[in-house]
Amino acid sequence: MCGVAITNDGGLRLTEPEAERHTAFCRLEHLVTWADHDGAWRPGALLDDDDTGEGLGRCVQCGDGLSYGRVLLVRHRGPLRIGDAFCGVEHAAAWASAGGRWRVSGS
Ligand SMILES: [Zn+2]
Numbered sequence: 403m404c405g406v407a408i409t410n411d412g413g414l415r416l417t418e419p420e421a422e423r424h425t426a427f428c429r430l431e432h433l434v435t436w437a438d439h440d441g442a443w444r445p446g447a448l449l450d451d452d453d454t455g456e457g458l459g460r461c462v463q464c465g466d467g468l469s470y471g472r473v474l475l476v477r478h479r480g481p482l483r484i485g486d487a488f489c490g491v492e493h494a495a496a497w498a499s500a501g502g503r504w505r506v507s508g509s
C-alpha cells in the first residue's frame with residue numbers, strides 16, 4: 403500500500419479474491435517493495451460481482467494454473483483496465499521486479 407493517493411485513472415490494484423483483500427500501488431516497483439516488507443492489505447476483493455477472478459487462467463510468471471492464493475494485478479490507465487494473474491504474491495513481485503509486461507520481449 404502506497405502513501406500516495408491513487409485515483410481511479412491510474413495506479414495498480416492487487417487483489418487476492420479468496421481472501422477478500424486488496425492493496426494498491428502508484429507504480430509497479432512499489433509492489434516489489436511492498437512484497438519484500440510483507441505489506442498490509444485492505445479488506446475487499448475488488449472484483450465485480452459477476453467476476454470470479456478465474457477468467458485469466460494461468461500465472462503470467464510461471465505458467466501454472468491458478469488455485470487458492472492466486473492474486474490479480476489490475477493496472478488502471480485512464481478508462482483501460484489491464485489485468486494479469488499470478489499464482490501468488492511472490493510471483494507477482496518477481497514479475498514486477500523484472501519490469502512487468504513492459505519489459506523487452508522477443509515475441
Ligand atoms: Zn507508490
Ligand SMILES: [Zn+2]
Nearest residue numbers: 461464489493
Ligand atoms: Zn506463478
